[in-house]
Amino acid sequence: MTDIHPNQRVAMLADAQNLYHTAQSIYSRNIDYSALLEKGVSNRELVRAIAYVIRADSPEEESFFEALEDIGFETKIKAIKTFGDGTKKADWDVGMSLDAVTLANHVDVVVLCTGDGDFSRLCSHLRHEGVRVEVMAFEESTSEELVDAADTFLDLSERPETFLL
Numbered sequence: 001m002t003d004i005h006p007n008q009r010v011a012m013l014a015d016a017q018n019l020y021h022t023a024q025s026i027y028s029r030n031i032d033y034s035a036l037l038e039k040g041v042s043n044r045e046l047v048r049a050i051a052y053v054i055r056a057d058s059p060e061e062e063s064f065f066e067a068l069e070d071i072g073f074e075t076k077i078k079a080i081k082t083f084g085d086g087t088k089k090a091d092w093d094v095g096m097s098l099d100a101v102t103l104a105n106h107v108d109v110v111v112l113c114t115g116d117g118d119f120s121r122l123c124s125h126l127r128h129e130g131v132r133v134e135v136m137a138f139e140e141s142t143s144e145e146l147v148d149a150a151d152t153f154l155d156l157s158e159r160p161e162t163f164l165l
Contacts, residue, residue: 004042008108008132012040012049013096014073015114019156022115022141026157029164034071036163039154040111040136047107049073050099052092056080097122104131111136112150117143123150 019031037049051073053065065075076099080090093116100110100122110126112119115137123133123146135142135150138157147153156163 004044004109006044008044009047009106010041010044010109010111011047011100011103011107012037012073012111012113013100014049014051015092015096015112015116016051016053016068017091018114018116018141019137022138023164026138026140027160027164029160032163032165033068033073036113036136036156037072039162040113040134044109046072048103050076050096052076052078052096054078054080054090054092093118100126104129108132109134113137115139115142115146117145120145120149127151 014033014036023029023031033051049072051068053068053075055061055077065077068075076092076095078090078092078095080088082088097119100112103110104126109132111134112123113136120143123135126133133150134152134154135146136154136156139155140157142153
């Protein structure tokens with residue numbers, strides 16, 4: 001499989017909910033998205049950086065969305081759905097997968113920032129299409145299936161001082 005080289009075109013897709021919940025539950029800290037983007041791109045050509053976020057109507061979320069945009073992420077925002085029985089659901093799995101498949105023709109590398117095992121099939125598909133897949137997430141909450149399906153896995157837990165605020 002291809003190694004990292006400066007001419008590679010990179011798309012970074014960040015599952016903000018997945019990263020947030022792990023960073024909070026393990027470290028009670030937030031993700032440093034500028035460090036995440038910098039390390040994920042690694043001096044290659046950034047084509048797109050998309051952060052998938054959930055609108056939960058919390059007071060600080062608008063400033064978080066703006067901060068992501070200032071760093072260089074395009075934000076895709078979805079509202080939480082509350083069902084009749086009170087359960088809530090919001091995830092970006094399908095949206096992220098569709099974007100990754102769409103971007104595959106325009107990039108050499110897709111960096112997935114999530115530990116969600118649902119993306120392992122996507123990794124296999126992208127690799128079959130000749131796209132290098134790099135996963136960045138916290139090992140504690142990352143599916144082994146996802147790690148196995150990717151070309152490389154970068155464990156954010158190995159460098160919390162870099163990736164957490």
